[in-house]
Amino acid sequence: MRGRYAPSPSGPLHIGNALAALMAWLQVRQAGGTFVLRMEDIDTARCRPEFAAGIMEDLRWLGLDWDEGPDIGGPHSPYTQNERLALYGQALQRLDARGSLYPCYCSRHDLLAAAAAPHGLASEGPAYPGTCRGLSPAEAEARAKRKTPSLRFRTHDRELTLRDGIAGTRRVNAAAGGDFVVRRADGIFSYQLAVVVDDALMGITHVLRGADLLDSTPRQLLLYEALGWTPPAFAHIPLLLDPDGRRLAKRHGGITLAELREAGVSPAGVAGWLAWAGGLLPEPQPLLPAELVGRFALAAIPAANITVTAEMLEKLRAAR
Numbered sequence: 001m002r003g004r005y006a007p008s009p010s011g012p013l014h015i016g017n018a019l020a021a022l023m024a025w026l027q028v029r030q031a032g033g034t035f036v037l038r039m040e041d042i043d044t045a046r047c048r049p050e051f052a053a054g055i056m057e058d059l060r061w062l063g064l065d066w067d068e069g070p071d072i073g074g075p076h077s078p079y080t081q082n083e084r085l086a087l088y089g090q091a092l093q094r095l096d097a098r099g100s101l102y103p104c105y106c107s108r109h110d111l112l113a114a115a116a117a118p119h120g121l122a123s124e125g126p127a128y129p130g131t132c133r134g135l136s137p138a139e140a141e142a143r144a145k146r147k148t149p150s151l152r153f154r155t156h157d158r159e160l161t162l163r164d165g166i167a168g169t170r171r172v173n174a175a176a177g178g179d180f181v182v183r184r185a186d187g188i189f190s191y192q193l194a195v196v197v198d199d200a201l202m203g204i205t206h207v208l209r210g211a212d213l214l215d216s217t218p219r220q221l222l223l224y225e226a227l228g229w230t231p232p233a234f235a236h237i238p239l240l241l242d243p244d245g246r247r248l249a250k251r252h253g254g255i256t257l258a259e260l261r262e263a264g265v266s267p268a269g270v271a272g273w274l275a276w277a278g279g280l281l282p283e284p285q286p287l288l289p290a291e292l293v294g295r296f297a298l299a300a301i302p303a304a305n306i307t308v309t310a311e312m313l314e315k316l317r318a319a320r
């Protein structure tokens with residue numbers, strides 16, 4: 001088994017991230033596998049090296065370690081996306097050679113103007129309506145002289161089976177999200193492309209990550225298929241929500257690991273609380289990640305998102 005935690009260094013680690021990291025780590029350690037840490041920093045506008053360093057410090061504080069990663073290297077170096085751009089470029093060439101890509105000249109404004117189609121994924125706005133799908137090569141060439149296009153992956157209407165170790169099996173239309181961007185007009189590769197290239201080339205067999213990425217999985221399956229790679233086993237960890245159904249946010253206080261550490265909460269306190277919130281323990285109990293390895297069971301993790309009440313947060317802040 002090869003699993004990974006793949007944070008974007010765009011902010012401090014909060015308890016929702018820590019839940020996903022802990023569960024991914026427990027699964028791998030229970031199986032005696034290899035755990036990989038990868039920094040997903042291709043979105044250069046939002047990512048900063050200080051955050052990457054902070055995330056590694058927080059993970060170590062919590063008691064998580066990794067066998068391969070940006071700081072220690074490994075057989076699939078480098079473990080930082082911005083140092084892997086050539087690999088994404090090569091994958092794009094292969095996709096292009098099989099006719100999977102087309103240039104898109106739509107501006108943000110055009111995309112918004114086409115917003116009426118009701119097929120959107122809730123978190124991402126409406127699906128792309130395919131405006132540039134049928135441009136003739138001559139037209140595309142003429143436009144390329146005036147504007148750098150983004151590149152989209154061509155999806156087709158067909159059923160895709162999505163198997164998830166927590167969410168279960170669902171059937172989705174492969175075209176539901178629309179033709180998606182694999183390289184932005186400014187040359188930045190998309191998350192969807194980079195994550196697939198990295199997980200495949202790093203030999204990742206098991207992906208445990210937050211349920212916010214469940215909607216991305218069909219697109220990733222399409223990329224695995226188009227690139228001729230076997231997808232990993234996926235399991236999506238429920239999100240931690242506030243009682244109003246929103247993601248826990250800054251205003252709730254004490255939800256980053258740094259804040260908890262400063263407030264005197266112990267690593268065992270955080271890990272035990274996370275294991276309880278995630279269904280592995282009947283009661284919150286201070287236990288370090290290493291002490292939780294035997295308690296891990298994919299089947300115990302709820303599929304529904306977890307509502308974190310004020311009382312639960314109090315328990316977290318009091319955990320010593």
Ligand code: GLU
Pocket residue numbers: 006007008040195208209210213
């Ligand atoms: N880098 C992504 C994020 O932090 C996660 C990627 C993944 O786990 O697939 O949201």
Ligand code: ZN
Pocket residue numbers: 103104105106130131132133
């Ligand atoms: Zn377009």
